[in-house]
Amino acid sequence: MMAQLGARVWVVPGGHIPFGGSGPEPEFTGFEQLCVLNTGDSEAELALFFYYADTEPVGPYPLVVGARRIRHVRVNDLIDPEAVRLDRPYGCVLRSPVPVVVQFLRQDTRIPGTVALTGTMAHPAD
Amino acid sequence: MMAQLGARVWVVPGGHIPFGGSGPEPEFTGFEQLCVLNTGDSEAELALFFYYADTEPVGPYPLVVGARRIRHVRVNDLIDPEAVRLDRPYGCVLRSPVPVVVQFLRQDTRIPGTVALTGTMAHPAD
Amino acid sequence: MMAQLGARVWVVPGGHIPFGGSGPEPEFTGFEQLCVLNTGDSEAELALFFYYADTEPVGPYPLVVGARRIRHVRVNDLIDPEAVRLDRPYGCVLRSPVPVVVQFLRQDTRIPGTVALTGTMAHPAD
Amino acid sequence: MMAQLGARVWVVPGGHIPFGGSGPEPEFTGFEQLCVLNTGDSEAELALFFYYADTEPVGPYPLVVGARRIRHVRVNDLIDPEAVRLDRPYGCVLRSPVPVVVQFLRQDTRIPGTVALTGTMAHPAD
Numbered sequence: 493m494m495a496q497l498g499a500r501v502w503v504v505p506g507g508h509i510p511f512g513g514s515g516p517e518p519e520f521t522g523f524e525q526l527c528v529l530n531t532g533d534s535e536a537e538l539a540l541f542f543y544y545a546d547t548e549p550v551g552p553y554p555l556v557v558g559a560r561r562i563r564h565v566r567v568n569d570l571i572d573p574e575a576v577r578l579d580r581p582y583g584c585v586l587r588s589p590v591p592v593v594v595q596f597l598r599q600d601t602r603i604p605g606t607v608a609l610t611g612t613m614a615h616p617a618d
Numbered sequence: 619m620m621a622q623l624g625a626r627v628w629v630v631p632g633g634h635i636p637f638g639g640s641g642p643e644p645e646f647t648g649f650e651q652l653c654v655l656n657t658g659d660s661e662a663e664l665a666l667f668f669y670y671a672d673t674e675p676v677g678p679y680p681l682v683v684g685a686r687r688i689r690h691v692r693v694n695d696l697i698d699p700e701a702v703r704l705d706r707p708y709g710c711v712l713r714s715p716v717p718v719v720v721q722f723l724r725q726d727t728r729i730p731g732t733v734a735l736t737g738t739m740a741h742p743a744d
Numbered sequence: 745m746m747a748q749l750g751a752r753v754w755v756v757p758g759g760h761i762p763f764g765g766s767g768p769e770p771e772f773t774g775f776e777q778l779c780v781l782n783t784g785d786s787e788a789e790l791a792l793f794f795y796y797a798d799t800e801p802v803g804p805y806p807l808v809v810g811a812r813r814i815r816h817v818r819v820n821d822l823i824d825p826e827a828v829r830l831d832r833p834y835g836c837v838l839r840s841p842v843p844v845v846v847q848f849l850r851q852d853t854r855i856p857g858t859v860a861l862t863g864t865m866a867h868p869a870d
Numbered sequence: 871m872m873a874q875l876g877a878r879v880w881v882v883p884g885g886h887i888p889f890g891g892s893g894p895e896p897e898f899t900g901f902e903q904l905c906v907l908n909t910g911d912s913e914a915e916l917a918l919f920f921y922y923a924d925t926e927p928v929g930p931y932p933l934v935v936g937a938r939r940i941r942h943v944r945v946n947d948l949i950d951p952e953a954v955r956l957d958r959p960y961g962c963v964l965r966s967p968v969p970v971v972v973q974f975l976r977q978d979t980r981i982p983g984t985v986a987l988t989g990t991m992a993h994p995a996d
Contacts, residue, residue, distance in 0.1 A: 497755055497837065497869040503623055505688060506653030506721035506737065519854070527758030529795055529835035543655055543688045562757060562795045562835040583655035583688040583719075585623065593835075593867050595758035602645070603733055607855055609862035610735035611758065612990070615719045615742070616867070617623040629875055631940060632905030632973035632989065669907055669940045709907035709940040709971075711875065728897070729985055736987035738864070741971045741994070743875040749881055749963065749995040771980070779884030781921055781961035814883060814921045814961040845961075845993045847884035859981055861988035863884065868993070 496532035498593035499616035502586040507542075507596075509568055511579030514604035522602060524567045526584065526614075527595040530557040536588045542576055543583040550574055557592065586614070622658035624719035625742035628712040633668075633722075635694055637705030640730040648728060650693045652710065652740075653721040656683040662714045668702055669709040676700055683718065712740070748784035750845035751868035754838040759794075759848075761820055763831030766856035774854060776819045778836065778866075779847040782809040788840045794828055795835040802826055809844065838866070874910035876971035877994035880964040885920075885974075887946055889957030892982040900980060902945045904962065904992075905973040908935040914966045920954055921961040928952055935970065964992070 510522035530536040535558055541551035553570050557563040567576050567584075576582060586594055597611035636648035656662040661684055667677035679696050683689040693702050693710075702708060712720055723737035762774035782788040787810055793803035805822050809815040819828050819836075828834060838846055849863035888900035908914040913936055919929035931948050935941040945954050945962075954960060964972055975989035 497753060498867065501623060503655060503657075503719040504721065505655035505719045506651070506690065506723055508690070515855075525758070527833075527835070529755060529757035529837075531755075531795070531837060543657070543686060545688055545690070549686050560795060560801050562797055562833060564758065564760070564797070564833045581653075581688060581690045583653070585655075585657060593755040593757045593869065595756065595864065595867075597758055597862065598735065600733055600735060603641070603731060605855060606732055606858055607852055607860045608733045608735040609850065609852060609860040610723065610737045610988075611862045611864055612721065612738045613864045613867050615624065615721075615739050617719065627875060629907060629909075629971040630973065631907035631971045632903070632942065632975055634942065669909070669938060671940055671942070675938050707905075707940060707942045709905070711907075711909060724987065726985055726987060729893075729983060732984055734985045734987040736862075736975065736989045738973065738989055738991045741876065741973075741991050743971065749879060750993065767981075777884070779959075779961070781881060781883035781963075783881075783921070783963060812921060812927050814923055814959060816884065816886065816923070816959045845881040845883045845995065847882065847990065847993075849884055849988065857981060858984055859978055859986045861976065861978060861986045863988045863990055865990045865993050 496591040498591040499618040500588050500591055501617040502594035502614040503617045504596045504614045505583040507582040507584055509578045510600040510602050513601040515601055520601050522600050525564055525597040527564045528557045529562050529593045532590045533559050534590060535559050536590050536592050538586055538588045541585045545581055622717040624717040625744040626714050626717055627743040628720035628740040629743050630722045630740045631709040633708040633710055635704045636726045636728050639727040641727055646727050648726050651690055651723040653690045654683045655688050655719045658716045659685050660716060661685050662716050662718050664712050664714045667711045671707055748843040750843040751870040752840050752843055753869040754846035754866040755869045756848045756866045757835040759834040759836055761830045762852045762854050765853040767853055772853050774852050777816055777849040778819065779816045780809045781814045781845045784842045785811050786842060787811050788842050788844050790838055790840045793837045797833055874969040876969040877996040878966050878969055879995040880972035880992040881995050882974045882992045883961040885960040885962055887956045888978040888980050891979040893979055898979050900978050903942055903975040905942045906935045907940045907971045910968045911937050912968060913937050914968050914970050916964055916966045919963045923959055
């Protein structure tokens with residue numbers, strides 16, 4: 493049995509889904525991804541909150557990560573309570589009842605025939 | 619009500635705004651960005667200090683981030699007390715009276731028709 | 745004599761080896777890499793565990809890093825107990841009996857004549 | 871007066887200076903960079919140690935960062951006690967008598983007409 497690893501709160505301040513992508517979907521669209529690893533033996537029911545520059549935060553967005561599982565979710569697939577719009581700067585707070593680890597990735601394909609990537613571990617804020 | 623998350627001091631040692639960009643502004647200019655998330659219920663009045671290789675640091679640059687808001691600021695938009703010049707290596711210290719989280723991003727478009735991205739969470743130094 | 749630096753458990757949630765690369769091998773294939781530094785005076789016999797979205801974790805994968813040595817391993821070179829498949833999202837936990845430091849890198853060459861890179865320090869989870 | 875920020879020991883496990891670059895020097899050569907910020911009021915005389923896969927570590931490499939200054943150094947400019955060779959995987963430990971903060975950057979221009987960037991904060995290992 494593997495111990496639960498990580499933290500219960502993670503923060504990503506620098507979200508911004510590129511507007512406009514090129515190349516075949518879904519591999520070459522522009523997107524941002526939150527990658528969660530739950531090493532524990534119980535399911536993790538995360539609550540995500542999105543923060544914006546000019547309005548109140550929106551959430552919770554539910555995100556379930558099974559016991560001993562990863563889940564890589566594209567931010568633009570999060571639509572309930574409302575879609576996270578392209579080309580709109582955001583920040584994200586992820587809260588989990590059990591420890592998890594969170595990594596952030598952006599793929600930018602705005603220029604046809606090119607891919608740019610950037611990412612970072614999210615900030616653990618327990 | 620969401621707790622205040624993060625730290626009061628953040629450090630980015632590796633700043634360097636690319637000189638010369640290509641493509642339509644403002645999306646495809648070269649830039650560096652500081653992305654701040656303030657989850658707390660009071661406004662955060664940050665003070666930024668820029669460090670250089672060959673002269674004394676410059677600051678404070680004021681940066682206000684509203685309660686429960688993000689702010690993504692391009693470093694080359696910071697002009698008071700003095701503009702942060704392109705193509706000049708710098709480091710940045712961000713101080714906040716309340717906890718925030720800070721992420722750093724560089725977009726490099728010096729070569730026409732290409733975009734390169736890199737970024738990292740800033741270093742929390744409380 | 746140099747002290748042992750780092751942590752005994754490291755986590756990378758956002759693994760995904762790009763499927764399809766371009767250019768001469770091995771420099772320009774797409775790959776992901778785990779880079780381990782062991783500053784201590786005894787060999788580090790790491791055990792790696794890979795987590796997936798839809799099945800139980802697989803491991804341990806043994807990885808030996810000599811005393812006062814680095815080891816940069818491509819994830820697709822890990823084949824025992826089973827190969828880590830291309831284009832399949834994964835997370836990785838690295839466990840070491842002695843402190844080490846772990847960095848993660850992705851090289852994406854899916855588009856001919858281009859290279860995209862992204863990386864981050866792994867998350868220390870002791 | 872600004873407090874000293876950061877840590878006294880920093881680790882970068884994943885160094886590897888790209889072999890072969892394209893475009894005008896020095897902006898478009900391939901390189902790796904260590905970016906150090908010393909916020910304190912005394913000079914920081916760092917000692918760098920380079921670790922390899924197949925031989926004993928080499929160092930110390932001296933690196934002086936003035937009080938309240940940054941220093942961005944290209945790894946291939948470090949030649950004493952011996953040059954850090956291109957295309958050879960390495961790790962780096964930076965030791966400072968006073969707290970500093972360290973960020974790592976790679977620029978890869980092996981493919982003519984392209985730039986790829988990746989970077990991360992170094993790991994603080996005090």
